[in-house]
Amino acid sequence: MATIDLTEQNFAETLENNQIVFVDFWAAWCGPCRMFAPTYGAAAERHQDITFAKVDTEAQRALAAAANITSIPTLMAFKDKTLVFSRPGALNPTGLEEVIQAVKNLDMNTLRADSGARNT
Numbered sequence: 001m002a003t004i005d006l007t008e009q010n011f012a013e014t015l016e017n018n019q020i021v022f023v024d025f026w027a028a029w030c031g032p033c034r035m036f037a038p039t040y041g042a043a044a045e046r047h048q049d050i051t052f053a054k055v056d057t058e059a060q061r062a063l064a065a066a067a068n069i070t071s072i073p074t075l076m077a078f079k080d081k082t083l084v085f086s087r088p089g090a091l092n093p094t095g096l097e098e099v100i101q102a103v104k105n106l107d108m109n110t111l112r113a114d115s116g117a118r119n120t
Contacts, residue, residue: 003044003052008063011055015081018051020103025055025064025074033073036090040075043096050100077103084111 006014006023015021024040026033044052057064057072067076071088077099078084084106085099 003041003054006053006055006063007060008066011063014051014053015078019080020049021051021053021078022100022103023053023055023067023076023078025057025067025069025072025076027057027072029058030072032090036073039091039093039096042093043100047100050104075099079103079106080108082108082111 003024004014022040022043024033024036026037028034040052040054044050055063055067057069067074073090074086074088075091075096076083076086084103091099
């Protein structure tokens with residue numbers, strides 16, 4: 001599956017309709033973003049069960065601001081509409097694969113229970 005482009009209009013709907021969504025915040029002028037793009041695209045092809053999306057921070061400034069993007073590339077991962085990973089910087093293929101597997105294996109019930117216990 002190829003990556004999809006996210007905008008303010010389809011961001012929430014994409015999270016709502018997909019269990020796992022990875023989002024690459026990037027810009028065309030960003031060298032590290034261009035270096036990360038093939039790695040990200042290859043992961044999208046390997047993991048057909050995950051939605052891989054991209055946000056062009058130049059074209060989607062409000063969305064980038066809402067996501068508190070201060071450095072690009074920034075990779076975010078959402079599982080069950082919950083942000084479970086956010087990190088600036090380009091990952092190598094091994095690092096990206098480790099994050100993908102960690103997100104896939106993440107038990108959201110345990111995460112919610114742990115979060116609820118900390119908030120009481």
